[in-house]
Structure formats: structure tokens, C-alpha cells
Amino acid sequence: xxxxxxxxxxxxxxxxxxxxxxxxxxxxxxxxxxxxxxxxxxxxxxxxxxxxxxxxxxxxxxxxxxxxxxxxxxxxxxxxxxxxxxxxxxxxxxxxxxxxxxxxxxxxxxxxxxxxxxxxxxxxxxxxxxxxxxxxxxxxx
DNA sequence: GCCAACGTTGGC
DNA sequence: GCCAACGTTGGC
Numbered sequence: 001x002x003x004x005x006x007x008x009x010x011x012x013x014x015x016x017x018x019x020x021x022x023x024x025x026x027x028x029x030x031x032x033x034x035x036x037x038x039x040x041x042x043x044x045x046x047x048x049x050x051x052x053x054x055x056x057x058x059x060x061x062x063x064x065x066x067x068x069x070x071x072x073x074x075x076x077x078x079x080x081x082x083x084x085x086x087x088x089x090x091x092x093x094x095x096x097x098x099x100x101x102x103x104x105x106x107x108x109x110x111x112x113x114x115x116x117x118x119x120x121x122x123x124x125x126x127x128x129x130x131x132x133x134x135x136x137x138x139x140x141x
Numbered sequence: 142g143c144c145a146a147c148g149t150t151g152g153c
Numbered sequence: 154g155c156c157a158a159c160g161t162t163g164g165c
Contacts, residue, residue, distance in 0.1 A: 009163085032161095033148075055163055099164080118147055118162055 003124040004039065004049035005113060006065070006087070010056045015063045018051065018089045025068045025088030028121070029076045036121035040085045041071045049087065050124060050132065052113070060096040061132055065089050093136035107131040 006028060008014065018026055031037055043049075044067065051063040069086035102108045108131055112122040124132075133140055 007163090035148095057165095059164070116147085117164070120162085 001047055002042070002044070003126065003129040004043060004047065004067075005052055005061070005122050005124050006049045007052045007054045007120045010053040014053065015051050015089065015092065018063075018065060018087070019092075021088065023088055025065075025086045027069075027075060027084050027086050029074045029084040031074070031084060031120060032082060033120060035119055037071075037081075037083055039121045039123060041083060043067045043070065043085050045070055048090065048129075050129075051089070058096075058098050058100075060098040061093060061102075061136070062096045063089060063092045091138075093133075093138055095135075095137050097132050097135045101135060102132070105131065105135065 013026075028040065031040065047067045049065050049067065050061045051065050052061050053059055065087040067085050068088050071083040071085050073080065074082040074084045099113070102111060103114055108114065108128055111124070111128055112119055116122070130140060
């Protein structure tokens with residue numbers, strides 16, 4: 001099982017918006033970046049991803065979501081190059097983990113989030129996943 | 142709101 | 154195939 005991280009601007013589509021979708025979840029559409037798309041194509045149903053709020057005054061990982069549908073054509077474009085997965089909210093983190101905390105933790109120095117801040121869908125290693133859960137005060141997965 | 146970093150586009 | 158110009162992202 002691989003782990004992932006998906007970014008969204010909090011004032012465009014927030015964690016609360018995903019929670020409001022309930023078990024039906026939401027298509028993660030609108031991605032127009034090949035690397036991010038390739039990551040979505042690699043996702044398996046049941047895998048988990050951190051939900052990250054970008055661009056707010058305190059960018060942070062705020063929740064955990066689950067992939068509920070594999071990659072399929074992006075409904076927001078006619079262009080067949082673009083695909084998206086569907087995700088649903090699983091659980092909020094007991095405490096958000098901010099980008100500044102992530103940058104300050106040596107366990108997370110190699111995170112894609114730290115080194116390629118523009119990639120909107122990115123892989124997370126098992127060790128990074130565990131470290132962030134730890135920082136959030138969440139039980140290990 | 143600003144600006145640096147990055148990805149994409151398009152002329153040659 | 155190269156590279157300059159442009160648009161977008163996202164931290165601050």
C-alpha cells in the first residue's frame with residue numbers, strides 16, 4: 001500500500017468541503033500536470049492520502065482521505081490526456097501539521113512537499129506517513 | 142500582494 | 154531539439 005499527499009487551496013476546495021461530500025467523495029479533477037497525473041494513475045482503491053491545505057496563512061496537512069475510484073477521464077476537460085481519481089474524507093488529524101513543522105523535522109527533510117513544493121499530487125513514504133501521524137498526535141495506521 | 146520556482150508553449 | 158517567453162503555483 002502506497003501513501004500519497006494531495007493539495008488543495010483551502011478557499012477553493014477545503015477539507016471541510018470533502019467531509020461534506022460524505023462517503024460519495026469527490027473527483028480530484030482539474031489536475032493539469034503530468035507528474036501529478038501519473039501519481040494518480042498509480043493509486044489503488046483503498047490507499048490513503050494526506051489532505052494538504054496550500055496557500056493559507058498556515059499551510060498544513062489537515063486530514064486523511066481514501067482513494068475510492070481508480071483513475072478515470074477527467075470530466076472537466078475533453079482532453080483525453082487528463083485523468084483523476086475519486087477520494088473521500090476518512091478522518092481529520094487530531095492536530096494539523098504545518099509546513100513549518102514539517103520543514104523543521106529532520107525525518108521529513110526528503111519529503112517531496114519540501115523539495116518540490118509545486119507538485120500537487122505526490123507520493124509519501126511509509127516513514128514520512130508515520131512521522132506525520134506521530135506529529136499530529138494520531139495513532140499509527 | 143509579491144515574487145521565486147517550476148512547467149509548458151511555441152518560434153526558430 | 155533548443156531556449157526564451159509566458160502562465161501558474163504556492164510560500165511568505
